[in-house]
C-alpha cells in the first residue's frame with residue numbers, strides 16, 4: 001500500500017493543453033516514483049460539452065462541469081490547471097490562488113502584463129505554489145546549457161540569436177480562432193511564442209535591460225471559425241458563404257536586446273513562417289566558447305567548449321543520465337525525450353514546490369518578467385526607440 005499523499009487535480013479547459021496536463025498527471029508516478037506526493041484527476045471544466053465528453057472518454061472516469069468555478073469550489077481539488085484561452089487566465093488564475101489552491105497555469109498567463117500581475121499578486125498573498133507552462137526550459141540539453149553558461153564554460157556570454165518560428169498560421173485558410181483576437185488571445189505571436197522565447201532568454205542569459213523591436217501582421221483577415229474549432233481548423237476559401245474577420249494581433253516580431261550582463265541578443269518569433277515547424281532554439285556565443293540547441297533535435301546540444309576551439313568542429317552532446325531530468329525518462333544516452341515529457345517535469349516541479357513550500361522551476365514571477373518583455377516590444381514599436389524592460 002502506497003503511503004504517498006494524493007492531491008486532487010482539477011483542469012479548466014479541455015483542449016490541447018488540458019489533455020497534455022491530464023496525461024502528465026497519469027504519467028507522473030511512472031517517472032517520479034520517489035515523489036511523496038502525486039495528483040489524481042477528479043474534475044474537468046469546459047464551456048463545450050463535446051470537449052468534456054471527449055476528455056472523459058480519454059482520461060475518465062471523472063466529473064465534468066461547464067462552470068470553472070465549480071472546479072475551484074470542489075473540496076477534493078488541491079491543484080488546478082488553467083488550460084483555457086488566454087482571456088480567462090487572469091480571472092481564473094486569481095480565483096484559484098485566492099481559494100488557496102496550487103496553480104498550474106499555461107503561458108502567457110493572461111492577455112497582458114496587468115493580467116499576469118493580478119495572478120502573481122494573488123499567488124504571493126495566498127502563499128500557494130504556481131507553476132507556469134514554460135516547458136521548453138525543462139528539456140535536459142537546455143538545463144545543461146544553463147549549467148555550462150553559469151559555470152563559465154563559454155566564458156562571458158557576448159551575443160546570441162534566439163528564435164521561436166512556427167508555421168501554424170501560415171495558411172490563409174486557417175480559421176480565425178481565439179488566438180487572432182485581442183479580446184481572446186491578447187497579443188499575437190508575442191503571447192503565444194514570445195512568452196516562451198523571453199523565458200528561455202532570461203533562463204540562459206539573465207535579465208533583459210532594454211530592447212528595440214518591430215512587428216508585422218502578414219495575413220490580416222481569416223475565415224471566421226465555427227464554435228469550438230481548434231487552431232488547426234481550416235475553411236474552404238472557394239466557398240462563397242465563408243465570412244472573414246480581421247486578424248487583430250501580430251504574426252511576427254523581431255527584437256534586439258541588451259542584457260544586464262552586457263550580452264547582445266537578436267530574437268525573432270513568427271507564426272506564419274513557411275517551412276518552420278517548431279523552429280525553436282538558441283545559439284549563444286561567449287568569449288571562450290559557444291553552444292546551440294534546436295527543439296526539433298531536442299536531445300542534442302551543440303558545443304564549442306574546452307578550447308582551443310577556434311577552427312574545430314562543433315561537438316554534439318546527446319542527452320544522458322545525469323543531464324537535467326533525463327534519467328527520469330530513459331536509462332541510457334541518446335533516446336530523446338519529448339514534448340509531453342517536458343510537461344511531466346513541469347508537474348513534478350510544481351509538486352516539489354508544494355513539498356518544499358518554495359518554488360522549483362518556472363514560476364508566476366517568470367511569467368510576469370516575460371509579459372513585461374512582451375509589453376516592451378509593443379512600447380518600442382509605438383515609440384520607434386529602445387525601451388526599458390520591466
Ligand SMILES: NC(=O)c1ccc[n+]([C@@H]2O[C@H](COP(=O)([O-])OP(=O)(O)OC[C@H]3O[C@@H](n4cnc5c(N)ncnc54)[C@H](O)[C@@H]3O)[C@@H](O)[C@H]2O)c1
Pocket residue numbers: 012013014015016017018045046047048051068083084085086088106107108133134135191192228230231
Ligand atoms: N506550453 C505550451 O507549449 C502551450 C502550447 C499550446 C497552448 N498553450 C496555452 O494553453 C492554453 C490553451 O491553449 P490550447 O491550445 O489548449 O487551446 P484550445 O483551444 O485547444 O483549448 C482551450 C479549451 O478551453 C475551453 N474554454 C474556453 N473558455 C473556457 C472557459 N471560460 N472555461 C473553461 N473552458 C474554456 C475551450 O472550449 C477549449 O476546449 C493557452 O493559454 C495557450 O497559450 C501552451
